[in-house]
Amino acid sequence: MMMISKNKENEENELFFVYNVESGVINLIKDYFHLILKPQTYECNLCSVISTPIGIKSQWKEYYRKIPINSIFLLKDKFQERFKINETEYPCVYIKLGTELKKIIEKNELNQISSIEELITLVDDKLEQNNYQSID
8 A cells, every 4th residue: 555656866855645544454454445335435535536446546656656756655554653743634745855844735635636637736736835846
């Protein structure tokens, strides 16, 4: 459930997409079936937008490979372990620039997204605001 893009120039800077999902086999199975059986009540819109029952959508994979910053998808408990942040509003997106970690996309923004195109536009806008060029 973790995607990593590590072909970028500056490895000190990273973008973290944090799912509203906990690790563990039982949690992942439960979330998988919830996404399939009741997608309208699934609590991770990030997952819903970029995933299908059989994997990550190809349009997102293509975009993700081109993001101009090292990018990592983490489950919320793994993110909390790594950064000692007890964030309660997931999914979200953080950017780490050197030693500074800050949230750049809030849960409510992700929950308003209904397509990959909208997500790409949002990510591009937030990256530009943090001095990263948009992807053409």
